[in-house]
Amino acid sequence: MIKVTYVAPDGTATTLEAEPGSSVMQTAVANDLDGIVGECGGAMMCATCHCYVDPAWQDRTGARSSDEEEMLEGAATEVTEASRLSCQIRLDPALDGLVVHLPEEQH
Structure with a gap:
């Protein structure tokens, strides 16, 4: 499993396990994490x-x-x-331990 840490605007960190x-x-939505909505289901x-x-x-997640x-x-x-769209960051073992920060709000 790959671990991803999501840091809320108040500094609270939540680490979730993700499938390669x-x-x-997808990992955030599957775990009901507040802060990522994913309204379009990842269709960009x-x-x-x-x-x-x-x-x-940033160097490891690739360019937009x-x-x-x-x-x-x-x-x-x-x-x-x-800034990235989290639906466009595909997880692999090289991203184990990835840290992302969540914005104050999503539209």
């Missing part, structure tokens, strides 16, 4: 799974695609260099 091949969003049609990848992990950039324009909170 699942996404950061919304920005309700916006997250901020911890700086220590142009489609992801476009969807992030509709995010409810500020988009930064660390």
